[in-house]
Amino acid sequence: MMEGDSMQQPHILLRPGDVSKYIILAGDPGRILRLANFLDSYEELAYNREFRTIRGSYKGVDITATSTGIGAPSAAICMEELIACGGKYFIRIGSGGAVQPYIKLGDLVISTAAVREDGTSRMYVEASYPAVADLELTKVIIDTCKELSFPYHSGLTRSHDSFYIDNEKEIVDYWNKKNILSSDMETAIVFTLAQLRAVKAASILNTVVEFDDDVKSGIEGYVNKEASTIEGEKREIMLALESIFRLEKISLKG
Numbered sequence: 556m557m558e559g560d561s562m563q564q565p566h567i568l569l570r571p572g573d574v575s576k577y578i579i580l581a582g583d584p585g586r587i588l589r590l591a592n593f594l595d596s597y598e599e600l601a602y603n604r605e606f607r608t609i610r611g612s613y614k615g616v617d618i619t620a621t622s623t624g625i626g627a628p629s630a631a632i633c634m635e636e637l638i639a640c641g642g643k644y645f646i647r648i649g650s651g652g653a654v655q656p657y658i659k660l661g662d663l664v665i666s667t668a669a670v671r672e673d674g675t676s677r678m679y680v681e682a683s684y685p686a687v688a689d690l691e692l693t694k695v696i697i698d699t700c701k702e703l704s705f706p707y708h709s710g711l712t713r714s715h716d717s718f719y720i721d722n723e724k725e726i727v728d729y730w731n732k733k734n735i736l737s738s739d740m741e742t743a744i745v746f747t748l749a750q751l752r753a754v755k756a757a758s759i760l761n762t763v764v765e766f767d768d769d770v771k772s773g774i775e776g777y778v779n780k781e782a783s784t785i786e787g788e789k790r791e792i793m794l795a796l797e798s799i800f801r802l803e804k805i806s807l808k809g
């Protein structure tokens with residue numbers, strides 16, 4: 556537990572007990588409000604810096620959603636503070652770039668593990684420590700995704716710390732040959748921190764950049780509401796919510 560746990564957390568501005576055990580994480584604060592449209596009811600608990608938190612009900616299940624901002628440092632701060640407030644299950648719903656040519660815009664990638672090319676997770680623990688998803692949570696997500704008939708792929712993600720770099724194409728080509736499916740910036744720290752703090756984490760990425768596309772034009776398409784990427788975002792939101800609903804039913808059965 557972090558020092559001062561009974562106090563308001565300094566970045567997310569929440570206290571222990573303010574959040575539910577189920578937490579959905581997204582980089583973008585705007586995505587949190589788009590998720591809110593799928594809830595029966597909700598309230599915004601706090602919005603400080605990049606960290607917007609809402610708490611609401613989905614089919615009667617108590618759900619919290621928080622934005623982490625871009626990159627591992629702010630995601631780690633956010634997750635540490637959410638854990639101090641009582642978060643136990645974390646599902647990231649992010650946007651990502653395809654590292655394989657068969658992965659199309661709007662396809663979901665359910666990460667089983669992540670390459671730790673970020674700096675933050677290496678400050679926590681040596682590079683040989685695995686960034687791996689919670690198996691039980693991820694299995695529920697995959698089963699739910701099949702039931703919803705959403706196009707998806709499951710496999711490895713690469714999380715990095717650099718968006719606009721000169722050798723991006725070379726890096727993506729390298730990881731393409733190692734059977735990596737997708738790139739993002741937060742999955743590895745979310746998985747690493749979950750393992751270190753003994754909570755459960757999973758990650759779903761909506762593909763917004765295709766393998767042969769450059770990241771800037773791909774993101775521009777998403778920001779300008781390219782139809783497949785908007786559909787992919789809706790699907791990752793529905794998938795996370797339905798998976799939590801299913802998980803809650805399993806835990807009530809005991």
Ligand SMILES: O=P(O)(O)O[C@H]1O[C@H](CO)[C@@H](O)[C@H]1O
Binds near residue numbers: 582649650739
């Ligand atoms: O859409 P989000 O969840 O922010 O995720 C991806 O988008 C951002 C870059 O555009 C990075 O945070 C990356 O991981």
Ligand SMILES: O=c1cc[nH]c(=O)[nH]1
Binds near residue numbers: 739740770
């Ligand atoms: O290619 C991409 C797209 C989104 N986010 C990333 O980190 N990379």
